[in-house]
Amino acid sequence: MIETLVKSIFIDGKWHTAESDKTEAVYNPATLEAIAEVAYGGEEETNKAIQSAHNAFYTWSEMTGRERSKILYKAHELMLEETDRLAEILTTEQGKPLNEATGEIKGAANFLLWYAEEASRSYGEWLPSSIKSKRMLVIPQPIGVVGAITPWNFPASMITRKIAPALAAGCTVVLKPAPETPLSAIEIVKILERAGLPNGVVNLVTGNAEAIGSTLLTSKDVRLITFTGSTKVGKYLMRESADHVKKLSLELGGHAPIVVFDDADMEKATTLALASKFRNNGQTCICANRLYVHESVQERFTKLLTEKVQELHVGYGLDEGTDLGPLINQQASQKVQAHLDDAVEKGAQIVCGGKRWNGDLNGYFFHPTILSKITDDMLVMNEETFGPIIPIQPFSDEESVINKANDTDYGLAAYIFTENTSRAIRVSEKLEYGIVGVNDVFPAVAEAPFGGIKQSGIGKEGGHHGMHEFLEMKFVSMGI
Numbered sequence: 001m002i003e004t005l006v007k008s009i010f011i012d013g014k015w016h017t018a019e020s021d022k023t024e025a026v027y028n029p030a031t032l033e034a035i036a037e038v039a040y041g042g043e044e045e046t047n048k049a050i051q052s053a054h055n056a057f058y059t060w061s062e063m064t065g066r067e068r069s070k071i072l073y074k075a076h077e078l079m080l081e082e083t084d085r086l087a088e089i090l091t092t093e094q095g096k097p098l099n100e101a102t103g104e105i106k107g108a109a110n111f112l113l114w115y116a117e118e119a120s121r122s123y124g125e126w127l128p129s130s131i132k133s134k135r136m137l138v139i140p141q142p143i144g145v146v147g148a149i150t151p152w153n154f155p156a157s158m159i160t161r162k163i164a165p166a167l168a169a170g171c172t173v174v175l176k177p178a179p180e181t182p183l184s185a186i187e188i189v190k191i192l193e194r195a196g197l198p199n200g201v202v203n204l205v206t207g208n209a210e211a212i213g214s215t216l217l218t219s220k221d222v223r224l225i226t227f228t229g230s231t232k233v234g235k236y237l238m239r240e241s242a243d244h245v246k247k248l249s250l251e252l253g254g255h256a257p258i259v260v261f262d263d264a265d266m267e268k269a270t271t272l273a274l275a276s277k278f279r280n281n282g283q284t285c286i287c288a289n290r291l292y293v294h295e296s297v298q299e300r301f302t303k304l305l306t307e308k309v310q311e312l313h314v315g316y317g318l319d320e321g322t323d324l325g326p327l328i329n330q331q332a333s334q335k336v337q338a339h340l341d342d343a344v345e346k347g348a349q350i351v352c353g354g355k356r357w358n359g360d361l362n363g364y365f366f367h368p369t370i371l372s373k374i375t376d377d378m379l380v381m382n383e384e385t386f387g388p389i390i391p392i393q394p395f396s397d398e399e400s401v402i403n404k405a406n407d408t409d410y411g412l413a414a415y416i417f418t419e420n421t422s423r424a425i426r427v428s429e430k431l432e433y434g435i436v437g438v439n440d441v442f443p444a445v446a447e448a449p450f451g452g453i454k455q456s457g458i459g460k461e462g463g464h465h466g467m468h469e470f471l472e473m474k475f476v477s478m479g480i
């Protein structure tokens with residue numbers, strides 16, 4: 001299905017191999033078979049890509065928002081036309097079930113649409129002056145060349161969520177996708193190319209993450225790094241960008257709690273908890289990592305959830321009826337196993353799942369797992385599992401569960417299930433998270449700001465807030 005690709009580096013409107021001719025294999029995580037070879041670029045290619053983005057900035061940033069939006073609209077249309085083919089590529093390189101991949105492509109296209117609309121609504125301000133002889137203007141201007149570093153868990157939507165607002169604002173981009181999932185990135189760039197994006201406005205470098213990253217970080221021409229990935233790499237990017245005082249927009253790890261109050265609709269709560277935890281096999285920074293259920297409903301909730309979880313099918317993402325695909329690689333599988341072993345050693349009980357899935361595929365699959373008898377010292381209650389394990393712990397009162405939910409260095413997303421509106425508002429306000437879902441576990445949409453606090457990140461993606469990341473507000477003070 002996927003032809004072997006070697007020319008995966010896109011600079012100034014042309015596709016290239018690496019200068020060294022080195023390539024890197026891309027694997028299907030379900031079968032562990034190599035499905036393509038992509039160029040292994042590094043410093044040299046990244047420098048050229050930055051130069052190309054720098055040159056293109058002057059013309060792209062001077063185009064009107066309306067002119068830029070036309071290209072984004074066209075890219076949105078092309079992406080939707082190709083949804084099926086793109087979803088198949090996404091599943092093949094990432095593993096998620098085809099219906100989830102299809103949803104991701106549509107969501108990714110939606111970022112192009114939303115920022116196509118936003119491109120011509122980049123307003124400034126005319127400030128009322130306190131001095132009669134002065135007039136004061138605030139004008140939004142694109143920040144410049146942007147380095148965009150994206151992860152493998154959402155290989156399409158994490159790219160358009162960064163690129164679409166950057167382009168709408170008038171910035172140019174050097175994109176570095178995750179080495180596990182470069183094929184979706186290549187397809188998105190091809191779509192932008194076909195949509196008529198001028199040469200150099202978006203450049204793509206696949207290859208050596210450290211070399212590409214450090215070249216982006218040490219270049220004076222790159223004014224902003226927008227990154228989605230681990231907190232560890234996010235901290236490294238912060239440290240290394242200090243010398244040039246680069247602006248950063250970071251979407252990092254999370255450790256999302258779900259709190260189920262006794263007044264929740266149990267049917268809805270179990271369906272949504274399942275959707276939050278097992279979507280993308282638990283490999284989502286906003287998916288539930290720990291579940292707190294009120295002691296009076298814990299038994300009923302756990303029984304209902306277990307029944308639903310036992311109906312989930314593990315398997316090949318391209319096969320119909322698959323709910324959980326493989327974990328991305330062996331390292332991910334080892335982490336899930338380590339979290340499980342640690343919990344069991346410390347007294348957790350396996351309610352269902354609790355082992356690897358041994359089908360006829362070579363990838364790293366895991367049965368969806370529920371754990372009870374959970375204590376706070378377990379790894380699963382403190383570190384991001386990034387796999388299909390959900391620990392359930394009972395709680396007795398609102399205040400103590402809020403304290404538990406907030407007792408983490410992370411602050412990306414938290415969820416509460418309740419039918420009591422006052423409680424929904426009260427608890428939402430007290431949760432120390434960038435995003436709170438109330439009877440909702442899908443808060444990532446084009447029109448709303450997405451982003452964490454504490455060690456989960458800096459800045460927002462999505463909504464008009466997402467576009468502000470790529471704009472500088474220049475103050476023009478005029479004496480008249």
Ligand code: ADP
Pocket residue numbers: 149150151152176177178179209210212213214228229230231233234236
């Ligand atoms: P994960 O552990 O989920 O793969 P990472 O933070 O390691 O998360 O990866 C997210 C993105 O960051 C990927 O594109 C990866 O290649 C990139 N990355 C990893 N290390 C570096 C680095 N030192 N410099 C720049 N990018 C990096």
